[in-house]
Amino acid sequence: xxxxxxxxxxxxxxxxxxxxxxxxxxxxxxxxxxxxxxxxxxxxxxxxxxxxxxxxxxxxxxxxxxxxxxxxxxxxxxxxxxxxxxxxxxxxxxxxxxxxxxxxxxxxxxxxxxxxxxxxxxxxxxxxxxxxxxxxxxxxxxxxxxxxxxxxxxxxxxxxxxxxxxxxxxxxxxxxxxxxxxxxxxxxxxxxxxxxxxxxxxxxxxxxxxxx
Amino acid sequence: xxxxxxxxxxxxxxxxxxxxxxxxxxxxxxxxxxxxxxxxxxxxxxxxxxxxxxxxxxxxxxxxxxxxxxxxxxxxxxxxxxxxxxxxxxxxxxxxxxxxxxxxxxxxxxxxxxxxxxxxxxxxxxxxxxxxxxxxxxxxxxxxxxxxxxxxxxxxxxxxxxxxxxxxx
Numbered sequence: 001x002x003x004x005x006x007x008x009x010x011x012x013x014x015x016x017x018x019x020x021x022x023x024x025x026x027x028x029x030x031x032x033x034x035x036x037x038x039x040x041x042x043x044x045x046x047x048x049x050x051x052x053x054x055x056x057x058x059x060x061x062x063x064x065x066x067x068x069x070x071x072x073x074x075x076x077x078x079x080x081x082x083x084x085x086x087x088x089x090x091x092x093x094x095x096x097x098x099x100x101x102x103x104x105x106x107x108x109x110x111x112x113x114x115x116x117x118x119x120x121x122x123x124x125x126x127x128x129x130x131x132x133x134x135x136x137x138x139x140x141x142x143x144x145x146x147x148x149x150x151x152x153x154x155x156x157x158x159x160x161x162x163x164x165x166x167x168x169x170x171x172x173x174x175x176x177x178x179x180x181x182x183x184x185x186x187x188x189x190x191x192x193x194x195x196x197x198x199x200x201x202x203x204x205x206x207x208x209x210x211x212x
Numbered sequence: 213x214x215x216x217x218x219x220x221x222x223x224x225x226x227x228x229x230x231x232x233x234x235x236x237x238x239x240x241x242x243x244x245x246x247x248x249x250x251x252x253x254x255x256x257x258x259x260x261x262x263x264x265x266x267x268x269x270x271x272x273x274x275x276x277x278x279x280x281x282x283x284x285x286x287x288x289x290x291x292x293x294x295x296x297x298x299x300x301x302x303x304x305x306x307x308x309x310x311x312x313x314x315x316x317x318x319x320x321x322x323x324x325x326x327x328x329x330x331x332x333x334x335x336x337x338x339x340x341x342x343x344x345x346x347x348x349x350x351x352x353x354x355x356x357x358x359x360x361x362x363x364x365x366x367x368x369x370x371x372x373x374x375x376x377x378x379x380x381x
Contacts, residue, residue: 011250
């Protein structure tokens with residue numbers, strides 16, 4: 001069976017979404033033929049052919065402004081148009097699985113982006129698989145998938161992988177960090193200030209309002 | 213200042229400009245701007261200013277000074293069209309990276325003091341009920357994150373109907 005992994009992060013290194021997809025790829029090892037595409041780098045025109053023919057697509061994307069990033073929406077729209085063409089109308093559609101992660105602590109804040117993916121699937125006649133929403137997604141860039149902090153989401157990811165291999169479905173999964181919310185905030189705010197210092201800014205400069 | 217971001221084509225954009233002259237500042241989301249790269253440099257390196265040098269960067273100064281933001285967009289999968297979404301994605305410098313809790317959910321802290329009034333006008337000839345419902349939820353969520361007082365949502369089949377009912381909005 002062929003499974004395609006669709007990277008929805010615009011970051012050159014793929015950020016948390018890429019790390020999550022790599023963890024997923026490891027759990028598919030030997031059980032499926034994997035192809036992959038970066039939706040921003042490759043674009044729909046280039047990325048569709050290798051994706052075409054896969055039994056399942058697993059799309060991983062970050063949450064941007066409460067929804068999918070603009071380039072992912074564009075990919076979905078162009079993909080829908082591709083499958084609507086008369087010559088592709090009867091082509092088999094892959095089963096769609098989705099993983100959306102956000103910097104917010106609450107995994108449920110990904111629900112609107114997941115709902116948009118379901119609406120795409122419905123409009124484009126893609127069978128729906130399953131979705132996983134991950135809160136505190138930034139931790140994946142700092143800790144390994146096997147770490148204490150990400151172990152809950154890693155377990156849900158393994159469940160999603162089993163479903164994808166079986167082309168099975170299930171209810172949406174929402175999992176956040178194995179860490180109290182206030183500790184996550186403290187760490188996140190500290191890391192913003194540390195990044196500012198790296199760029200030669202005083203932490204207070206982060207609050208500048210240049211267009212007041 | 214009242215600000216509109218829209219994805220109307222050339223004809224619709226001209227008609228909108230005629231309708232709003234002297235009242236609204238208009239920002240055309242077409243041709244498409246480059247997408248946000250998730251670099252967060254608008255939060256950590258040039259606070260409040262996107263580092264990608266294209267026309268989308270001109271939206272943030274206008275948003276910062278706006279009291280009302282009207283978003284006119286094709287309805288795509290219950291949300292914004294990619295052209296309009298790219299402009300909003302590129303404007304996260306409007307808020308701070310820091311977190312706060314509001315109604316039990318994490319939100320970003322506002323960068324600018326003034327509260328915004330939001331209105332979404334979605335264009336779709338064949339919108340389904342779930343697509344409309346998701347659009348309403350998205351507007352509410354955007355409103356909360358942008359610190360808006362309200363987030364109005366209205367659907368029209370085409371821009372012609374939107375402009376025909378402009379005085380009622």
